[in-house]
Amino acid sequence: xxxxxxxxxxEAVIAIVVILTFIxxxxxxxxxxxxxxxxxxxxxxxxxxxxxxxxDLRNLVTESPIDDGVKNIEDIGDLDEFIKxxxxxxxxYSGAICKTTYCVLEEKLPEKKTIYMADIIVSPSSLKEEPxxxxxxxxxxx
Numbered sequence: 219x220x221x222x223x224x225x226x227x228x229e230a231v232i233a234i235v236v237i238l239t240f241i242x243x244x245x246x247x248x249x250x251x252x253x254x255x256x257x258x259x260x261x262x263x264x265x266x267x268x269x270x271x272x273x274d275l276r277n278l279v280t281e282s283p284i285d286d287g288v289k290n291i292e293d294i295g296d297l298d299e300f301i302k303x304x305x306x307x308x309x310x311y312s313g314a315i316c317k318t319t320y321c322v323l324e325e326k327l328p329e330k331k332t333i334y335m336a337d338i339i340v341s342p343s344s345l346k347e348e349p350x351x352x353x354x355x356x357x358x359x360x
Contacts, residue, residue: 254334257306258356265304266338269352275300279315279350280342289315290323291352305356313354321353331357 254262269275278297282289291313292298298313305311312326327333337353 252332255306258309258334261304261306261309262334262336262354262356265301265354266336266352268300268304269297270338270340276340276342279340279352280347282315284315284317284350287317288321288323290326291315291354301354308359309356310359311354311356313352316351316353317348319351321351323355327355328357333357 269279275297278294282294291301294315301311301313312323314321314323321337334356335353336356337351339349339351341349
């Protein structure tokens with residue numbers, strides 16, 4: 219038996235294992251993407267489309283005074299009622315109107331639940347005013 223050949227083969231196998239381990243540990247991990255439930259997706263799209271196209275809802279968004287850059291949608295009665303009437307049963311929501319892309323209502327969002335977020339930019343009819351971002355978060359009740 220040729221000991222030199224055996225050790226060279228063993229060395230090559232160990233090198234391959236080390237290289238494959240390195241590649242596996244450095245390679246980006248595939249992110250698990252959770253699908254949005256169909257009922258929630260269609261309701262969300264309808265709500266955002268109505269806010270974008272309905273003049274009454276647009277005015278509620280663009281004419282609401284915003285303190286500290288964020289306005290809670292629950293404080294705007296008609297808009298809150300419209301959203302509550304159009305989300306599917308078994309879901310809750312929270313929403314905000316913002317002047318900047320940093321738009322978070324952390325104290326309103328539940329912990330340890332899957333939260334689905336969507337937003338839309340609404341521009342006022344006057345060019346003197348800034349556009350507003352309407353951001354909605356949805357999650358299952360219970």
